[in-house]
Amino acid sequence: MAPVYATRALVDVLCELAADADPGSVSVRLAATRAGDLEASDGDGTIGLDPDTRVLSDFYFPDAGDALTRVFGVDLAAPTGQTAGRFVSHPDGNPDVTVTDDLHAQLLVGIPPWDASDVRAHDRSGTRRDLVLVDAEAPAADAP
Numbered sequence: 001m002a003p004v005y006a007t008r009a010l011v012d013v014l015c016e017l018a019a020d021a022d023p024g025s026v027s028v029r030l031a032a033t034r035a036g037d038l039e040a041s042d043g044d045g046t047i048g049l050d051p052d053t054r055v056l057s058d059f060y061f062p063d064a065g066d067a068l069t070r071v072f073g074v075d076l077a078a079p080t081g082q083t084a085g086r087f088v089s090h091p092d093g094n095p096d097v098t099v100t101d102d103l104h105a106q107l108l109v110g111i112p113p114w115d116a117s118d119v120r121a122h123d124r125s126g127t128r129r130d131l132v133l134v135d136a137e138a139p140a141a142d143a144p
Contacts, residue, residue: 003130004085004106004121005049006030006056007038009137011108011116014059018089019114025089027102032084033057038136047136056085056106057138089114097126 010030017026036051049055060083085106090098093111095118101107107122108131121131 001123001127001129003132004056004108005035005053005132005134006108006121007137008041008116008133008135010057010059011119011131011133014087014108015110015114015116015119018087018091018110021089021091022112022114023091025091026087027089028087029060029083030056030085030087030104030106030108031058031060033138035134035136037139038134039139041135041137047134049134054084055134055136056108057136059087087119095120096128097122 014028017028032054034051035047035049035053035055038047038055038057040047083104085108086102086104087108087110088101089110091112095109095111097103097107097109103124105124108119109122110119112118116133119131121129123129
């Protein structure tokens with residue numbers, strides 16, 4: 001089974017979000033970038049993946065559009081069809097997918113003590129997959 005790829009920077013930020021929310025939980029939509037569009041963190045330009053490999057690299061703030069979601073039941077925080085995965089935190093320490101988790105094709109589950117080594121990857125059915133952290137960054141967006 002293919003691993004789930006995510007940038008190390010993304011996973012570190014997700015762990016910080018989870019730690020800040022503890023003892024509550026967070027659920028965050030994730031976006032992916034083609035490996036060929038990523039920039040290596042060490043500056044050498046290569047990350048060692050097929051250029052078409054999708055790497056989880058960005059997230060949508062969990063509170064963006066929250067008022068509209070509560071009123072209309074529609075999540076406007078993330079563009080339709082552009083979320084490749086989801087991160088959920090489990091403050092109770094359960095690293096497995098639960099029935100209350102919002103499922104995506106790729107699901108990252110974080111548990112205390114909120115370190116990248118405490119994040120597990122799963123597929124939509126809840127089957128554990130290897131999580132490979134990539135030392136790369138999405139390219140900076142062009143300023144308007």
